[in-house]
Amino acid sequence: MENQNKGRGHDLKRRSFIKKSLAAAAAGTLPAPFIWPTGAHAAPTVKMGILHSVTGTIAIAEKSVVDAEMLAVEEINAAGGVRGHQIDAIIEDGASD
Known part of the structure; x- marks a missing residue:
């Protein structure tokens, strides 16, 4: 019975880490359109x-x-x-x- 639960804590920590990393990466890209100019605005000369x-x-x-x-x-x-x-x-x- 002990072998069935062995390693589950490690998998949960890894999944949690991956989910949090993806969420942080997604949150980091949200302001990108507001920071860098897009094609809609002409760049000044x-x-x-x-x-x-x-x-x-x-x-x-x-x-x-x-x-x-x-x-x-x-x-x-x-x-x-x-x-x-x-x-x-x-x-x-x-x-x-």
């Missing part, structure tokens, strides 16, 4: 300033820099942006006159 002379005496040297920066922005945006945010490049002229 990240504004990036580019300040190089596009007019004036130094413009000939800095045009290639502006072109390279814009190419990088296009490639980053095509790959999904920075942490889901698209980059909005704002070019200002340093006007090296």
Whole structure:
């Protein structure tokens, strides 16, 4: 008779542990939609300033820099942006006159 009950306490503890672990995991995932943005909301853009002379005496040297920066922005945006945010490049002229 003793052998029939042997190990039952261990099984109950294990089942209880598994049930509690699953409940904790489920409870941990409930707030996820409220913490991380979903597809319903558009991610704001990240504004990036580019300040190089596009007019004036130094413009000939800095045009290639502006072109390279814009190419990088296009490639980053095509790959999904920075942490889901698209980059909005704002070019200002340093006007090296």
